[in-house]
Amino acid sequence: MAIGEIKELPKSWAMLGGDGPESYTQNSSYQKGVVDASMEMVDDGIMEKLDLKSLGFESTNDTFRIADFGCSVGPNTFFAVENIMKAVERKHLAQFNNSAALSGFQVFFNDVTTNDFNTLFKALHSNEKYFSAGVPGTFFGRLLPRSTLHFAHSSYCLHWLSKVPKEVLDSESPAWNKGSIQCDGLKKEVTKAYSAQFQSDMNTFLKARAQEIVGGGLMVIITGGLPDGVLMSQAGIGMYYDLLGSCLINSVEAKPWRLKKS
Amino acid sequence: MAIGEIKELPKSWAMLGGDGPESYTQNSSYQKGVVDASMEMVDDGIMEKLDLKSLGFESTNDTFRIADFGCSVGPNTFFAVENIMKAVERKHLAQFNNSAALSGFQVFFNDVTTNDFNTLFKALHSNEKYFSAGVPGTFFGRLLPRSTLHFAHSSYCLHWLSKVPKEVLDSESPAWNKGSIQCDGLKKEVTKAYSAQFQSDMNTFLKARAQEIVGGGLMVIITGGLPDGVLMSQAGIGMYYDLLGSCLINSVEAKPWRLKKS
Numbered sequence: 001m002a003i004g005e006i007k008e009l010p011k012s013w014a015m016l017g018g019d020g021p022e023s024y025t026q027n028s029s030y031q032k033g034v035v036d037a038s039m040e041m042v043d044d045g046i047m048e049k050l051d052l053k054s055l056g057f058e059s060t061n062d063t064f065r066i067a068d069f070g071c072s073v074g075p076n077t078f079f080a081v082e083n084i085m086k087a088v089e090r091k092h093l094a095q096f097n098n099s100a101a102l103s104g105f106q107v108f109f110n111d112v113t114t115n116d117f118n119t120l121f122k123a124l125h126s127n128e129k130y131f132s133a134g135v136p137g138t139f140f141g142r143l144l145p146r147s148t149l150h151f152a153h154s155s156y157c158l159h160w161l162s163k164v165p166k167e168v169l170d171s172e173s174p175a176w177n178k179g180s181i182q183c184d185g186l187k188k189e190v191t192k193a194y195s196a197q198f199q200s201d202m203n204t205f206l207k208a209r210a211q212e213i214v215g216g217g218l219m220v221i222i223t224g225g226l227p228d229g230v231l232m233s234q235a236g237i238g239m240y241y242d243l244l245g246s247c248l249i250n251s252v253e254a255k256p257w258r259l260k261k262s
Numbered sequence: 263m264a265i266g267e268i269k270e271l272p273k274s275w276a277m278l279g280g281d282g283p284e285s286y287t288q289n290s291s292y293q294k295g296v297v298d299a300s301m302e303m304v305d306d307g308i309m310e311k312l313d314l315k316s317l318g319f320e321s322t323n324d325t326f327r328i329a330d331f332g333c334s335v336g337p338n339t340f341f342a343v344e345n346i347m348k349a350v351e352r353k354h355l356a357q358f359n360n361s362a363a364l365s366g367f368q369v370f371f372n373d374v375t376t377n378d379f380n381t382l383f384k385a386l387h388s389n390e391k392y393f394s395a396g397v398p399g400t401f402f403g404r405l406l407p408r409s410t411l412h413f414a415h416s417s418y419c420l421h422w423l424s425k426v427p428k429e430v431l432d433s434e435s436p437a438w439n440k441g442s443i444q445c446d447g448l449k450k451e452v453t454k455a456y457s458a459q460f461q462s463d464m465n466t467f468l469k470a471r472a473q474e475i476v477g478g479g480l481m482v483i484i485t486g487g488l489p490d491g492v493l494m495s496q497a498g499i500g501m502y503y504d505l506l507g508s509c510l511i512n513s514v515e516a517k518p519w520r521l522k523k524s
Contacts, residue, residue: 017380063407106407108395113386117379118279121398124375131407133370133395136383145325145368145393 013160015072017116024072025119031156035080038155038222045220046087052095054216055150057102063131064088064150067108067212069139069205070157073116074123080155081107084220085130088151105130108149112138138162140204144212152209152219159224162201165193181245184238185231275422277334279378286334287381293418297342300417300484307482308349314357316478317412319364325393326350326412329370329474331401331467332419335378336385342417343369346482347392350413367392370411374400400424402466406474414471414481421486424463427455443507446500447493 015024056062066084071077085105092102109120113136124132135143139154140162167175168183168190175189183194209219224237232238277286318324328346333339347367354364371382375398386394397405401416402424429437430445430452437451445456471481486499494500 061408063410103408113383117383117396121375121379121396124398131397131405132399133397134379134383135393135395136386137394143393146323146365148325 014112014114014116017073017119019073019119019123023119025074025123028072028076032076032079034156034222035076035083038220039083042083042220043087043090045218046084046091047094050088050091050151050218051216052088052092055214057092058096061101061103063103063106065106065108065148066151066153067110067135067144067149069110069143069152069154069209070160071109071111071115071120073119076155077109077120078123078125080153081130084151084153107132108135108144109133110135110137110139110143112136139208140201142208142211146211147214149209149212150214150217152213152217154220155222156224158202158205158221161194161197162204163197165197167193179245179249180242181248182232182238182241184233184242186233276374276376276378279335279381281335281381281385285381287336287385290334290338294338294341296418296484297338297345300482301345304345304482305349305352307480308346308353309356312350312353312413312480313478314350314354317476319354320358323363323365325365325368327368327370327410328413328415329372329397329406329411331372331405331414331416331471332422333371333373333377333382335381338417339371339382340385340387342415343392346413346415369394370397370406371395372397372399372401372405374398401470402463404470404473408473409476411471411474412476412479414475414479416482417484418486420464420467420483423456423459424466425459427459429455441507441511442504443510444494444500444503446495446504448495 015028016022017024019025052058057064064085066081068077068081088105089102107130109117109132111117115136117134117136120134121132137143139157165175167173168177170176171178173189175187175193177183177187177190180190183190185191213219226232226235233242277290278284279286281287314320319326326347328343330339330343350367351364369392371379371394373379377398379396379398382396399405401419427437429435430439432438433440435451437449437455439445439449439452442452445452447453475481488494488497495504
């Protein structure tokens, strides 16, 4: 296979499972930093915006249901949902002065079917204070019944598109992205193709969550971004990906037989 | 380690995962037969006993929630829950003449944490007509929020006790079960110890499900049994286990170094 003849790519990727030295579990301190940095904002958002009275928690003893979309194998998902639970309990206390008791929590851990749920489940604390369930499937689609979720969370996942836009894989297209493994922002047609894909994916994600979340529920989305006018190729992470991309292409050019053999 | 000095046993076992030649997936045709044999009774039970009106399905568009306790890795769990769904749809049609629409189904697949959920999730049909979730943990305990389940199912699982009664592992006890890997029914004290363990486990199982199932919900338990007066050692399966047990003990006695090395 020569460069330029790119075959169909898999439809979904999962982080490397297990808990070995190369696993996501052992290599997700950056993502943990993102969760840590957002904690205070999440706490404040719950205190200000979450109205447990309008959700019916004063009169009924319903279970508060949380989902983490794109949870991977842990441990960051556990920190994130435990922080949400603590904030909801604080809000409950503030709103009802402990006159009504929260029945408890149920947490849905979602990621693509190829995610390592075995490792995730083994890492769940056995003395956990909440009911847990794993939900396999892409979050670019419905995953839970209508109006059943009180809090949706997704941290550092929505930059994963559902697919690479087909134009950037087509060497005949003006959006052909030869020489780059990312949308570096230098070619207008490539940017447009990636932007359209992101828009379509976000639309699908939001429509699905809108059906799953109860009226008055909350959603927190944590995702990377760049200020207007800054190209991906000008940002630190963008430079890193360009370097990684050129290394990958060099290694393919230097050893083409490896690909021919496969 | 000599025979008689049995160390602490693991608290839960799971069926062999994956889908290789020795996997549960490839070696569960007997259990499939059990599911098949029970289908008609399950259908009849749903038609006769499940009152969707009293469950509120005429006025609300709730999702019908099913759990399979002790689901293993498939594929039997899929046959079982799909059969339940078809029967519920038939009952819905019979009860409401299609005037109200069932919102859909959510299925909770439960087994111990060491179950191979990765294989289970990969085997789920991508075009499935229900929302699915994996629930890790022993069914001898609460797994789901209070009053959220409409149908509980457990096929060929409740013969797995939560633990081996400690008396049968104690060489000083009159219930010491030396020479048998099962309760063959020949020694009164052993039978009593196993019976007490089963009674305690069933009690725990039923109490947990009683909290999880909504009022008017149904439960189906399919489990093996023997007629009164028939000992395990007189039944075909009992003879098989006795033979297997003696083979295991012979192989340990013939090669004690294997255990000493571990």
